[in-house]
Amino acid sequence: MPPARGGGGRGGGRGGRGGAFNPARGTVTIAGTELNWDLTGLDIQKGPAERFPLCAASYHVVPAAMSEQQSKSRASASLNHPLRQQQEAPPPQAPPPTLDETGIVAHYIAVRDRIHEGPFYTILNDGMKNGLKRKASEPAPTEASLFNPFTDNQTFSAKYLKVRRRLPKLDARPYVTDLFPAELRLTLDGTRADGNPSKKRRTLGVTKINAVSQIERMIKAEQDRSNEAEARAEEEPDEDAEEEDEEADEDKPDAVDEEDNWSAVSTDSEESDDDYNAEQYFDNGEDDAIDDADPYENTYE
Amino acid sequence: MSYNQRETPILAELCTFLVEDVYGELAARVYSILARHGRQTLAAVARASYLNGRQIKYGLVILLQQHLIFHSGGEPPVTYYEIDWQNSYAVVRFGKVAKLVEDRFGRKAANVMSNLLTLGHTRIADLKEAYFPPDTESDDDSDDGVVNGAGLKRKRAYEAHVNGKATKLNGVVNGVPAELDDVKPDPQSLANGDHATNGTSKAAKANGTAHATVIEEVEDNDEIASVDELYDIIRLLVERGWVRTVSDTQYLSPGDMHDMLQQRAIEEELGGAAMTGTKDKEKVHRKTQQLKRQIRDEWLIPPKFSRKRGDDGSNKRVKINGANYASAHKASSPEDELVVRVNPEKVSVAMRTEQLVQLVEQRLGPVTAYIYQTMLRMLEAHTPRCYEDFPEPPLATGEVVAEITMDPRFLVNARDIAKRLPRDFDVLEGLDPNAVTAVTRKGHVHRSNILSTAIDPSNLSMDEKTQLVDKHIRLLAEDPLHFATWHSRAGFSQWHIEFEEIAKQLIQSEVENTISARKGSLGVKLIRALRKKGKLDERATCNAMMMSAADIRGIVNDLTVQGFVQTQEIPKVERREAKHSLHLVWYDRQRAREKLLHDTYKGMVRIVQRIAFEREKAQPLLSKAERSDVVGNEAKWLSKSELDALQKWKEVQEKLLLQLFREDDLVATLRDFHGPLVSV
Numbered sequence: 013m014p015p016a017r018g019g020g021g022r023g024g025g026r027g028g029r030g031g032a033f034n035p036a037r038g039t040v041t042i043a044g045t046e047l048n049w050d051l052t053g054l055d056i057q058k059g060p061a062e063r064f065p066l067c068a069a070s071y072h073v074v075p076a077a078m079s080e081q082q083s084k085s086r087a088s089a090s091l092n093h094p095l096r097q098q099q100e101a102p103p104p105q106a107p108p109p110t111l112d113e114t115g116i117v118a119h120y121i122a123v124r125d126r127i128h129e130g131p132f133y134t135i136l137n138d139g140m141k142n143g144l145k146r147k148a149s150e151p152a153p154t155e156a157s158l159f160n161p162f163t164d165n166q167t168f169s170a171k172y173l174k175v176r177r178r179l180p181k182l183d184a185r186p187y188v189t190d191l192f193p194a195e196l197r198l199t200l201d202g203t204r205a206d207g208n209p210s211k212k213r214r215t216l217g218v219t220k221i222n223a224v225s226q227i228e229r230m231i232k233a234e235q236d237r238s239n240e241a242e243a244r245a246e247e248e249p250d251e252d253a254e255e256e257d258e259e260a261d262e263d264k265p266d267a268v269d270e271e272d273n274w275s276a277v278s279t280d281s282e283e284s285d286d287d288y289n290a291e292q293y294f295d296n297g298e299d300d301a302i303d304d305a306d307p308y309e310n311t312y313e
Numbered sequence: 314m315s316y317n318q319r320e321t322p323i324l325a326e327l328c329t330f331l332v333e334d335v336y337g338e339l340a341a342r343v344y345s346i347l348a349r350h351g352r353q354t355l356a357a358v359a360r361a362s363y364l365n366g367r368q369i370k371y372g373l374v375i376l377l378q379q380h381l382i383f384h385s386g387g388e389p390p391v392t393y394y395e396i397d398w399q400n401s402y403a404v405v406r407f408g409k410v411a412k413l414v415e416d417r418f419g420r421k422a423a424n425v426m427s428n429l430l431t432l433g434h435t436r437i438a439d440l441k442e443a444y445f446p447p448d449t450e451s452d453d454d455s456d457d458g459v460v461n462g463a464g465l466k467r468k469r470a471y472e473a474h475v476n477g478k479a480t481k482l483n484g485v486v487n488g489v490p491a492e493l494d495d496v497k498p499d500p501q502s503l504a505n506g507d508h509a510t511n512g513t514s515k516a517a518k519a520n521g522t523a524h525a526t527v528i529e530e531v532e533d534n535d536e537i538a539s540v541d542e543l544y545d546i547i548r549l550l551v552e553r554g555w556v557r558t559v560s561d562t563q564y565l566s567p568g569d570m571h572d573m574l575q576q577r578a579i580e581e582e583l584g585g586a587a588m589t590g591t592k593d594k595e596k597v598h599r600k601t602q603q604l605k606r607q608i609r610d611e612w613l614i615p616p617k618f619s620r621k622r623g624d625d626g627s628n629k630r631v632k633i634n635g636a637n638y639a640s641a642h643k644a645s646s647p648e649d650e651l652v653v654r655v656n657p658e659k660v661s662v663a664m665r666t667e668q669l670v671q672l673v674e675q676r677l678g679p680v681t682a683y684i685y686q687t688m689l690r691m692l693e694a695h696t697p698r699c700y701e702d703f704p705e706p707p708l709a710t711g712e713v714v715a716e717i718t719m720d721p722r723f724l725v726n727a728r729d730i731a732k733r734l735p736r737d738f739d740v741l742e743g744l745d746p747n748a749v750t751a752v753t754r755k756g757h758v759h760r761s762n763i764l765s766t767a768i769d770p771s772n773l774s775m776d777e778k779t780q781l782v783d784k785h786i787r788l789l790a791e792d793p794l795h796f797a798t799w800h801s802r803a804g805f806s807q808w809h810i811e812f813e814e815i816a817k818q819l820i821q822s823e824v825e826n827t828i829s830a831r832k833g834s835l836g837v838k839l840i841r842a843l844r845k846k847g848k849l850d851e852r853a854t855c856n857a858m859m860m861s862a863a864d865i866r867g868i869v870n871d872l873t874v875q876g877f878v879q880t881q882e883i884p885k886v887e888r889r890e891a892k893h894s895l896h897l898v899w900y901d902r903q904r905a906r907e908k909l910l911h912d913t914y915k916g917m918v919r920i921v922q923r924i925a926f927e928r929e930k931a932q933p934l935l936s937k938a939e940r941s942d943v944v945g946n947e948a949k950w951l952s953k954s955e956l957d958a959l960q961k962w963k964e965v966q967e968k969l970l971l972q973l974f975r976e977d978d979l980v981a982t983l984r985d986f987h988g989p990l991v992s993v
Contacts, residue, residue, distance in 0.1 A: 058864060059835060109971050112412065112667075117970050119415075119427060120408025124335050126431050132375045134339040142329070143342030143362045144349060152363075163933055172940040180339065180371050185432075186439045188652050191561055192377055193384045193392040195355060199370045216435060216443035218428040 130217055131184035135176040185216050323914045328401035330921040335404050343372030352395040379433040383566035395566040403657045405977050413663040421537050422546050429655050434559045438649035444543055548618045554697050557656040574604040605703040613697055618648050658698040661985035677788055680743040684785045687733050688725050695722040700988040724800055724807040727783040739770040740781040752780045794818055816986035823982055824905045839868050843900035850895050869898055876908035903990040910983045913976050920973045931962040
């Protein structure tokens with residue numbers, strides 16, 4: 013080993029500066045530490061020593077705080093770095109969101125939800141992964157292969173299902189036609205398949221208030237419900253339900269006129285409010301006075 | 314090899330997923346073809362796809378409207394389409410754009426901004442009409458042009474708006490009015506009517522050229538009340554470069570643009586003659602770059618907004634008493650025909666500000682960080698982009714282009730910052746007490762670093778405040794990252810910020826962070842040694858790192874496999890023999906940066922896929938929650954366990970999105986803050 017050789021041959025003999033050989037006691041002083049002459053069994057680390065071995069974060073090139081912020085993507089891996097501690101360390105967890113980040117996520121979800129509710133959002137559900145032509149060896153997905161026997165069976169409540177477009181509704185909003193290439197301008201006019209241009213008024217869908225996402229609304233509703241239930245247990249549930257029904261009616265999508273573009277679910281029946289509609293003769297029981305015990309008795313879940 | 318056999322480039326995959334996540338399947342299918350096959354005509358897209366012609370056309374319209382693809386213009390007989398990957402990637406920044414605008418200009422501006430994000434580009438007139446629908450539309454026609462939800466909201470907003478106006482006309486001036494649940498009228502605007510908003514924007518415009526006020530409107534009222542307000546917000550955003558006007562040249566892909574401008578350059582420089590020789594080539598190149606810069610800068614010139622409009626509208630409104638839509642609609646203004654959209658370049662500038670401020674906050678504390686934020690936001694108004702895309706090529710003869718004098722708009726001094734700080738802001742915090750006493754000349758410092766006399770920060774004179782701010786800036790300048798750089802003594806010391814240098818260091822530290830996470834400190838040590846010494850063979854590496862070869866080899870191997878360290882083999886004899894060749898190792902920042910960027914993209918792809926998977930799991934529940942009988946009656950038709958599951962899905966989604974946006978921060982650092990680095 014290098015220290016042993018150095019101590020005997022060169023450094024120790026002179027005894028001048030640091031590595032001194034003390035013949036009296038038979039020891040050698042290396043870096044201020046007095047050691048036995050025989051160094052076998054002494055384990056010397058070959059790698060560079062930690063400068064601040066006690067502090068976990070000192071490993072970093074930049075101060076820990078900086079790296080914590082920047083390497084968020086790999087955050088926790090770099091937080092408690094030293095290998096010794098890694099065994100006991102808890103599994104990596106991303107740091108919780110800051111206030112700003114919560115805002116960013118909320119804004120993103122709001123914008124995305126609005127685009128999803130807008131006229132351009134489509135779901136094809138044709139079993140394809142991308143737009144490329146399928147290979148000759150792969151047969152086109154059939155109706156039967158796309159059918160999921162567990163969820164796709166039409167039940168009564170399917171008439172309430174939200175309809176999703178398969179083709180965007182281009183005539184819903186105005187365009188700056190000059191910016192589009194000539195071959196697409198006809199499409200912009202919203203000419204239907206039958207060749208009649210639509211005469212609908214076009215407006216942009218904007219929101220003036222910063223929207224709350226739908227899920228949050230539901231969860232809030234649930235909290236309200238549980239709060240209310242606690243507050244007034246004996247009040248009759250009928251009034252409340254009716255009011256809510258009216259609100260829900262206003263919410264309905266205007267899907268009547270474009271059946272060919274929509275998925276199979278028909279929304280005709282809910283649109284009209286007349287008494288002569290046979291389908292509405294039997295309702296699903298939502299207006300009945302439900303037993304207070306379990307409001308979910310009559311519903312599918 | 315055909316296209317079908319090769320793996321899709323990761324960025325194309327990421328962009329396709331993002332487009333699908335936001336704009337739906339049809340758009341994404343069409344996009345995926347263009348991403349896969351590159352520049353295509355409509356017919357070629359149809360050939361490569363299983364979709365029918367109508368679907369493809371509709372898809373292209375969506376993509377064009379949202380600026381996700383380029384097209385080659387209307388004149389030539391065939392139009393080529395090509396993806397705009399930068400804009401497609403920018404989809405992931407929607408949330409950030411809205412948030413950054415909210416921080417700077419208030420919630421109303423954020424609302425306008427998020428509407429613009431939703432709509433792609435739009436005429437201002439159309440936007441106005443959407444915000445304030447004209448009277449011809451019957452009031453209860455709530456679902457016109459909107460699928461569901463949004464229409465209802467608009468109607469509610471409409472009513473609330475009328476209410477707000479009514480209170481205004483009744484002259485409520487007694488302090489804070491009763492809070493309605495939808496609208497909270499702003500006391501100031503109630504008192505002054507439209508002149509309040511006009512006034513602020515006038516002021517902003519007056520000193521807008523010199524220095525921007527940092528935060529214009531912080532109001533708790535987040536609903537836009539009048540057409541004028543909308544116009545003022547749009548004008549403010551346009552002037553600050555957040556929103557830009559759209560012209561058809563913006564639809565040209567970089568390649569088309571280059572061809573067009575190079576042609577023009579040849580005509581101007583060589584009189585239309587063919588390029589011969591390197592000298593001509595260089596001349597044309599220089600001219601082309603200049604033309605590119607010119608055309609890009611022209612896009613950003615804010616158009617003139619008329620001033621008169623505001624007065625007309627308000628007068629009429631008073632007369633008509635509440636039903637103000639007709640008047641607002643009639644008063645058309647010249648800017649109505651302008652087409653606007655969000656400017657994606659500005660976003661990265663603001664993201665840079667945010668990242669630097671966060672960094673300073675961690676290194677130097679919140680007060681200094683606030684001052685730095687003020688400083689950066691002042692500069693932001695004049696910074697359209699982080700780096701020059703089309704730099705002037707260096708002269709072939711080797712002479713340096715004459716040093717351009719620093720534009721005074723990029724200089725900041727302490728006094729300007731001190732003026733902008735809020736009154737109750739404690740500038741004393743975060744400074745050395747000795748420095749504080751040196752400025753205030755009150756009391757002295759105890760041995761335990763405590764001031765002997767308390768100083769009230771709100772009583773400081775402007776001079777003292779300025780000096781204290783200057784102390785903070787000095788802290789910034791003395792940091793190893795040199796957040797600020799001293800420029801000249803004019804006034805009270807002018808400072809500028811060398812973004813380029815800081816960006817380079819940020820990139821480097823990101824690379825080092827990654828390596829330290831993967832390989833530990835020895836990996837970082839290797840990178841640093843190589844960076845300092847250049848290309849080394851094994852023996853030299855051992856010497857430089859003071860380690861034995863056996864210890865180094867493993868690290869070098871791993872880092873080479875990961876792409877952070879480059880290797881090269883130079884034979885010393887004719888035969889290519891391992892023993893008789895030099896094996897060099899070196900570190901190339903640009904390559905390491907690209908590799909890390911690539912890895913980050915891959916991570917983002919995985920996150921987006923994961924979100925899709927989690928959504929699939931929750932899909933039955935989600936479609937139930939969206940049923941028209943359930944919407945609004947969630948409490949009635951959804952059970953507790955279903956609501957819990959919804960809550961869980963929401964949490965999962967938020968967590969994944971959060972991670973996605975953090976990776977996007979990393980992408981911004983690596984890609985957007987600095988142009989391509991010259992390989993060393």
